Amino acid sequence: MISKCCKAKxxxxxGYAHGVKMYDDTYFGVCSKCSEQSEFIIEGDxxxxxxxxxxxxxxxxxxxxRDADFHVCKxxxxxxxxxxxxxxxxxxxxxxxxxxxxxxxxSLIINWEGAE
Numbered sequence: 039m040i041s042k043c044c045k046a047k048x049x050x051x052x053g054y055a056h057g058v059k060m061y062d063d064t065y066f067g068v069c070s071k072c073s074e075q076s077e078f079i080i081e082g083d084x085x086x087x088x089x090x091x092x093x094x095x096x097x098x099x100x101x102x103x104r105d106a107d108f109h110v111c112k113x114x115x116x117x118x119x120x121x122x123x124x125x126x127x128x129x130x131x132x133x134x135x136x137x138x139x140x141x142x143x144x145s146l147i148i149n150w151e152g153a154e
Contacts, residue, residue, distance in 0.1 A: 039065060039078045046071035048078055093147045097140055104136035 039048060048067040065078040103109060113121075113131035121129065 039080050041067075041069040041071070041076040041078050043074060043076045044069050044071035049073065090147055090150050093143050093150070096143050097147075100136055100140050100143070104133055104140075109133075109136075 040046065041048065047070050048065075049070040065080070067076065067078055068074070069076040109132070111132050112129040113133075116129035
């Protein structure tokens with residue numbers, strides 16, 4: 039991330055990597071070179087890191103949805119009433135849907151980190 043005024047890094051951290059998001063890939067912060075308020079833009083490598091951080095946050099968000107009180111897994115209820123995990127039948131585990139999406143996002147993260 040670099041400032042539009044001096045092409046320098048931000049002075050301090052607010053939000054993503056030292057700036058407050060304004061729109062698209064533009065952030066607002068204080069320039070480390072001139073100490074003035076400036077717009078900052080994400081360039082090449084920073085954008086790559088930005089994508090990895092977003093993907094990691096997505097994993098946490100999906101895990102939060104899976105574990106939230108409003109998500110009631112039929113298999114968990116079935117097992118709490120004496121059913122066995124092997125006997126899924128009409129009580130499939132809906133947690134697996136969340137876990138499959140988490141696996142896909144984690145696969146992207148691994149690929150992106152390997153490309154660094």
